[in-house]
Amino acid sequence: MGMEKTSQFKALDERYYMPAFSRSMAIVKGEGSKVWDADEKEYIDCVAGIAVCSTGHCHPAVTKAICDQAHSLIHCSNLYYVPHQGEVAKKIVEITGMHKAFFSNSGAEAIDGALKLARVRTGKKKFVAFTHGFHGRTVGSLAVTHKPAIREPFEPLGFPCTFVEYGDVDGVKQVVDKDTAAVIVEPIQGEAGVIIPPNSFMEGIREVCDGTGALMVVDEVQTGMGRTGKWLAIQHTKAVPDMVTLAKGIASGFPMGALVAREGLEFKKSEHGSTFAGGPLACAASLATIGVIEKCLPDIARKGERFRKGLARYHPRVRGLMIGITVGDKCPDVQKECAEKGILVNCAADGNLRLVPPLVITDAEIDRVIGVIDGALGKVML
Ligand SMILES: Cc1ncc(COP(=O)(O)O)c(C=O)c1O
Known part of the structure; x- marks a missing residue:
């Protein structure tokens, strides 16, 4: 099998790039739910940049919005009104039911913004988060991220x-x-690994927060922007948060995050800021992305059920197009076999296979994915 071009990527990476990631292949092209590696092998992409490329790869509406904007203005400072920024803020406020938005360049930065806003508006310093939770790797978001191996050294x-x-x-x-x-x-x-708690958990947290004056911050960086069949996963419950963080699927892969907060919670002048956040290209990409997701949204639950049915014997945890299957220590073997057969999936923590495909994935693609995963899982789980 030809791996010539991939090995060129590997050689440069090994010599010049800090080895913080484990890497296998070089992805060089994408269209819809498909990607191609440097040696022209085709895959259906159920990783999608880890729940980022929700509109599929290079969706024409998103690509056009970025290119059109790039022809008129690539960047201007947040000292000025920024093209598309107000329109995206309006859309995101509407779909989340919150009051105002603030943009960032990533999920971790959105969390940092939430921590700062909580601290500055409540005047309190203590935070509560959860075992196995992940909120990012900046020094703020890492403080509320559980995994000792990545937090404790810092x-x-x-x-x-x-x-x-x-x-x-x-x-x-x-x-x-x-x-x-x-x-x-x-x-x-x-x-x-796609751990879905009962609704009573979110609703219970809301009650505790109401009783003490603590704010409830819901991190929808991975679950938001339609991934679970509603704009936010919290919207499957009765809990209404004080703040929501978003990123990943918000702009189809253009780096962007958002913090949205209820009425009465906002930054005052000079309390927060960022050079690039909410720039013209990110906002153009996001506005187009939201338009595409709006059209996909009614079909997400049905697509998730198609996965559930097809993989039922492995007891998948499914909420829309966010799917986890507990595989155990053979998970990397399953990931490898799927890749060999043209399907990209990934192992999240603790041997949990995770599928977060583009929201535009077709039924025929879903059936192909199910067939390959079934074959690979059958060998290690049945
Ligand atoms: C729930 C959650 N919050 C925050 C983050 C951090 O986002 P980013 O990698 O964009 O900083 C992630 C990334 O995986 C995430 O899944």
Whole structure:
């Protein structure tokens, strides 16, 4: 099998790039749900940049919006009104039911913004987050990210955080007090392997926060922007958060994140800022992305059910097009076999296979994915 071009990528990477990631192939082209590697092998992409490329790769509406904007203005400072920024903020406020937005360049930065806003508006310093939760790798977001192996080498981090077992409302009750600025929670844990808690967990956190004055920050960086069949995963529950963070699927791969907050919670002048955040290209990409997702949204739950049915014997956890299957230590073998057969999937934490395909994936593509995954899982799980 030809791997010539891929090995050129590998050689440069090994010599010149810091080895923080484990890498296998070089992806050089994408269209819809498909990508091609440097040696022209085709794949159906159920990784999608880890829940980023929701509109598929290079969706014509998104590509056109970026190119059109690039022809008129690539960047201007946030000292000025920015093309498309107000329109995207309006859309994001409407779909989240919040009051105002603030943009960032990534999910971790959106979380940093939420931590700062919680701290500055409540005047409190303590945070509560959850075991196996992931919120990013900046020094702020890392403070509320659980995994000791990635957090502890960088301690002390500036935001004191207590971790409670994910799903344990009583545990939340025990640690949240009048000095807690915010509870930060993923409505479905993504990096942990698509862990879907009962609705009562989110609703219970809301109650505890109401009782103590702590803010409820819902991290929808991975679950948001239509991924689960609603704009936000929290919208499957009755809980209404004080703040929501978004990123990943928000602009089809153009770097962008957002913090949205309810009425009464906003930054005042000079409390926060960023050179690039919410720039013209990001906002053009996001506006086009939201338009595409709006059209896909009614069909996401049905597509998720198609996956559930096809993979039923492996007991998948499915919420829209966010799917996890507990495989165990053979998960990397399954990932490898799927790649060999032209399907990209990835192993999240603890041997959990994760599928987060583009929201535009077709039924025929879903059936092909199911066939290949079934074959690979059958060997290690049945
Ligand atoms: C729930 C959640 N929050 C935050 C982040 C961090 O986002 P980013 O990698 O864009 O900084 C991630 C990334 O995987 C995530 O899944």
